[in-house]
Amino acid sequence: MQRDTEIFNLIQKERERQTKGIELIASENFVSDQVMEAMGSVMTNKYAEGYPGKRYYGGCQVVDQSETIAIERAKKLYGAEWANVQPHSGAQANMAVFMACMKAGDTFMGMDLNHGGHLSHGSPVNFSGLMFHAISYEVKEETGTVDYDMMETRAMEGKPKIIIGGGSAYSRDWDWKRMREIADKCGALLMGDISHPSGLIAKGHLENAVKYCHIVTTTTHKTLRGPRGGMILLGKDFDNPWGKTTPKGEIKKMSALLDSAVFPGTQGGPLEHVIAAKAVALGEALTDDYDRYIVQVMKNAKMMSQAFMDKGYKVISGGTDNHLMLIDLRPKFPEMTGKEAENALVAADITVNKNMVPFDSRSAFKTSGLRVGTPAITTRGLKEDDMKGIVDMIDTVLCDPTEATIAKIRKQVNDMMIDRPLFAW
Numbered sequence: 001m002q003r004d005t006e007i008f009n010l011i012q013k014e015r016e017r018q019t020k021g022i023e024l025i026a027s028e029n030f031v032s033d034q035v036m037e038a039m040g041s042v043m044t045n046k047y048a049e050g051y052p053g054k055r056y057y058g059g060c061q062v063v064d065q066s067e068t069i070a071i072e073r074a075k076k077l078y079g080a081e082w083a084n085v086q087p088h089s090g091a092q093a094n095m096a097v098f099m100a101c102m103k104a105g106d107t108f109m110g111m112d113l114n115h116g117g118h119l120s121h122g123s124p125v126n127f128s129g130l131m132f133h134a135i136s137y138e139v140k141e142e143t144g145t146v147d148y149d150m151m152e153t154r155a156m157e158g159k160p161k162i163i164i165g166g167g168s169a170y171s172r173d174w175d176w177k178r179m180r181e182i183a184d185k186c187g188a189l190l191m192g193d194i195s196h197p198s199g200l201i202a203k204g205h206l207e208n209a210v211k212y213c214h215i216v217t218t219t220t221h222k223t224l225r226g227p228r229g230g231m232i233l234l235g236k237d238f239d240n241p242w243g244k245t246t247p248k249g250e251i252k253k254m255s256a257l258l259d260s261a262v263f264p265g266t267q268g269g270p271l272e273h274v275i276a277a278k279a280v281a282l283g284e285a286l287t288d289d290y291d292r293y294i295v296q297v298m299k300n301a302k303m304m305s306q307a308f309m310d311k312g313y314k315v316i317s318g319g320t321d322n323h324l325m326l327i328d329l330r331p332k333f334p335e336m337t338g339k340e341a342e343n344a345l346v347a348a349d350i351t352v353n354k355n356m357v358p359f360d361s362r363s364a365f366k367t368s369g370l371r372v373g374t375p376a377i378t379t380r381g382l383k384e385d386d387m388k389g390i391v392d393m394i395d396t397v398l399c400d401p402t403e404a405t406i407a408k409i410r411k412q413v414n415d416m417m418i419d420r421p422l423f424a425w
C-alpha cells in the first residue's frame with residue numbers, strides 16, 4: 001500500500017513543533033517511548049466489548065490479561081478498591097458516573113467553569129448541563145480559593161445528588177474532608193475529578209481524594225503522563241455508598257452500576273491499545289523515578305509562579321500547591337486579552353492557553369487570563385533554574401509583542417529546547 005505522505009508529513013511537522021517549543025499547557029505531557037509503542041500496537045485491532053472474563057467477543061484471552069494488569073496497577077497506585085480503565089476520556093468517565101448515579105433532570109453541583117471548573121461539571125453546552133440540572137460553587141474573590149461555606153449553603157439549598165470536587169484551572173489542594181462532610185450533610189455522593197493533579201495525588205504529594213470520595217474520576221494523560229483516556233476509581237465506600245438501598249430502592253453495588261454505565265451505557269468496544277498503554281503508564285507511575293519527576297513538577301511550578309509574581313503578574317490565590325497556575329493579566333496589562341497573549345506566545349513557540357479568571361470581565365473567547373503548567377517541560381528535563389528564564393522570555397514577548405521581539409525570543413526558545421529530545425526513536 002502506498003504510504004500516506006499527506007498525513008505522515010503532518011505527523012513529522014507536529015513532532016518538530018513539539019520538539020522545538022516550550023510546552024506550558026497544564027493539561028499536556030509527553031509520554032514515554034513504551035507508552036507510545038503500546039498505543040501504536042496490534043491491540044488496536046481487537047474488539048473486546050465487556051470486561052475481563054466476561055466479553056461479548058472471542059479471542060480476548062490476551063487483552064483480558066493486559067486490562068487486568070491496568071486495573072490492578074491503578075488500584076495499587078491510588079490505594080483504590082476498584083477501578084474501571086475503559087473510559088475513552090475524562091469526560092466519558094464523568095458521563096458514566098452521572099449515568100450510574102442520576103436520572104436526567106437530577107441536580108448536581110460542580111465548580112463554576114469561570115472559576116476553574118471543567119466543561120463536564122455542568123456547562124450548559126455540555127451533556128452535564130444539558131441533561132442534568134447543574135448548580136455551582138465559586139472561589140472567593142479576595143483569596144482565589146474555593147468558598148467551602150458557599151458550597152455548603154448552596155448544597156443545603158439545592159440538595160444535589162452529586163457534589164463534584166476538582167477542576168481544570170485551580171492551583172490549590174482540595175479540602176476533600178470538608179467536602180465529604182458537606183456531601184454527608186446534604187445527602188449527596190461526593191465525586192472527585194482529579195484529572196489534573198492525578199499524578200501528584202498518586203504519589204502522596206496532595207491529599208488523596210480516594211480516601212474521602214465515594215467516586216473518583218481521572219484522565220490518564222495529564223500529570224499522570226499516560227495515553228489520552230479516563231479511569232474511574234472507588235475507595236472505601238466501594239460496595240454500597242447509599243447505605244442499605246440505592247435511589248432506585250434496590251441493593252446494588254456501585255462497581256456494577258459504574259461498569260454498566262461505561263459499557264454498554266455510554267461506550268461500545270474498549271480501546272485495548274490505549275488500555276495497554278494505560279497499564280504501561282501506571283507501571284511507570286509506580287516507580288521512584290516517577291516520584292522524582294512529580295516532585296520536580298511541583299518545584300518548577302512554585303518557582304515559576306514566584307517568578308511571575310516578582311515581575312508584577314497577579315497569580316490567582318498568590319501561588320500554587322500543584323503543577324499549574326492561573327495568571328490574571330489585567331493588573332499588568334489592562335488592555336491585553338488572554339487570547340492576544342496566547343497568540344503572541346505561540347508565535348514565539350511558547351505554548352500556553354488563554355483562560356477565564358475568576359470574576360473575569362471578558363468572555364471565554366477573549367478572557368483576561370493565562371493558564372500555565374509545568375508537567376510537560378519537566379518531562380523534557382527542565383529544572384527550577386530554568387523557570388526564571390522562561391518567565392523572562394514570556395514577559396519580554398508580552399511587554400513588546402512585535403514581530404522582531406517574537407522572532408528574537410523564538411530563537412532563544414528553539415536553542416533551549418532543541419537538545420532535549422522527546423523520543424528515543
Ligand SMILES: Cc1ncc(COP(=O)(O)O)c(C=O)c1O
Binds near residue numbers: 090091194
Ligand atoms: C477536571 C477535568 N475533568 C475532565 C476533563 C476531560 O478530559 P477529556 O478531555 O479527556 O475528556 C478535563 C480535561 O481537561 C479536566 O481538566
